[in-house]
Amino acid sequence: MSSDFSVYALPDEHRAVREAVRAICTDKVAPAAASVDEEARYPQEAHDALLAADFYAPHVPEEYGGAGADALATVIVIEEVARADASASLIPAVNKLGSLPIQLGGSEELKQKYLGALARGEGGFSYCLSEPDAGSDAANQKTRAVRDGDDWVLNGVKRWISNAGVSEYYTVLATTDPEKGSRGGISAFVVEKSDEGVSFGAPEKKLGIKGSPTCEVYLDNVRIPGDRIIGAEGEGFEIAMRTLDHTRITIAAQAVGIAQGALDYALGYAKEREQFGKPIADFQGLQFLLADMGMRVEAARQLTYAAAARSERHEDDVTFFGASAKCFASDVAMQVTTDAVQVLGGYGYTREYPVERMMRDAKITQIYEGTNQVQRIVAARQLLAGVQSDL
Known part of the structure; x- marks a missing residue:
């Protein structure tokens, strides 16, 4: 029986990713890490450096203008940035978290529009699942989305949202059929920062990752087009x-x-x-x-x-x-x-x-x-x- 022990070796292309990210972090990310923490400010230096090198949202497929990094390469990017500054590592991590629902269940139109915008650096992507009463009990969604003609109207509060206020785009989970709950009663939507009725709470004063703003997101009669639903109605959870x-x-x-x-x-x-x-x-x-x-x-x-x-x-x-x-x-x-x-x-x-x-x-x-x-x-x-x- 022969064995191919190369299966346990990191491929050359992934080693190259590590070297490239480490060089950027040594030059741009690590020197600012202490001040980012001390001042509780967004790591703009890391943001700019990662965006310039295609590590801002490396998971976005090439057909939408992204680097097309596979899951392992994306993991290596996040690992290397976190080695220098955990706050900065939430830039690529949160961008994947916020946009992955579109990759998994969104229409082709949503993918072209929002994954393309993310790849071009036109705005980050946050994920709005948690609420004041929906932490570990994620199915307990109080945020509501109601049909109004061809549109959806959203009302509710999302809590503990990473990079809120900085990101331009938000995947929002909302109840569309209260009687069904998590079994077909929750849907996912794309909300833009510029949508009327979207606002943000003050940044939380946290123990760590102080460079990544964590805020509440308020949705007050936010009207969005019907085509911004991710997947079919009821597939959100x-x-x-x-x-x-x-x-x-x-x-x-x-x-x-x-x-x-x-x-x-x-x-x-x-x-x-x-x-x-x-x-x-x-x-x-x-x-x-x-x-x-x-x-x-x-x-x-x-x-x-x-x-x-x-x-x-x-x-x-x-x-x-x-x-x-x-x-x-x-x-x-x-x-x-x-x-x-x-x-x-x-x-x-x-x-x-x-x-x-x-x-x-x-x-x-x-x-x-x-x-x-x-x-x-x-x-x-x-x-x-x-x-x-x-x-």
Whole structure:
């Protein structure tokens, strides 16, 4: 029996993507990361650099003017940006989250119009699912969409919307038939920032990812054309859940990048910091800590890449792998960044060093796009249903 071990090697084209993104991040993203966090401002430097290099929304297919990056390449882009600045990594990540419903269920006209606009950098794309009473209970949609002639009229409030106010376009989930609920009663729509009746709340004051604005989105009698529905009426919740199966993998990638950035800094510090006459990296106790950090990061990366491959192929087990990768990688990010602070000791607890920021940024990866408690429920249900592949 012969074996092709190249299956475990990253293809050359993906290595090239990593090198290109890393160079951009070293030059443009990382130098601004501390000020972006300190000032809680949108990372415009990263935005401009990623857009110029076609990494702003790399997932958009070539036929709509995009780079046509596959799921693994997109994961690598997000991972590398997060390694430098987690806030900046939400630019390509949120653009995929917001626009993927159109790719999965939108009409050709919607794809041409909005994916093309996204690829050209005419505006980012946000995802409006969560509401004040619809967090983990995502089916509990209070936002309503009512037919009026050929149009739809939307009313409601969306909460915890990443890049709200910056993005030009929004995928909005709304109830169209209250009696059916999630089984055919929820639909998805494209809302534009410029639509009359759209407004935004003040940015949330957050623990981390301060450079990515998180706001409420208010829909007050927002009238949109009938052709802005994504898919058929009543298909919205299914499209939303399918979207999350794929985009949870991008959060896993973000978590891997944050963890890798923290590990990189901790390793460099341990080699330079001396105590008792020698570098602290020479002490076995610290070596054990660093070894565990490295093993966890690599395990999370491998699971994330495996999930990305399944996403690209639309495998039946992508729900299990998406939930598992997101859950495992985000737990790793929290553990590794906390350990990185420990490696630096008192210095790690100050804002003069980036691991403090990385630890704060890591926490959200355990929460958004479904808490890790929800991810474990999803993964368990998939296992019990016998969906998990053995390859």
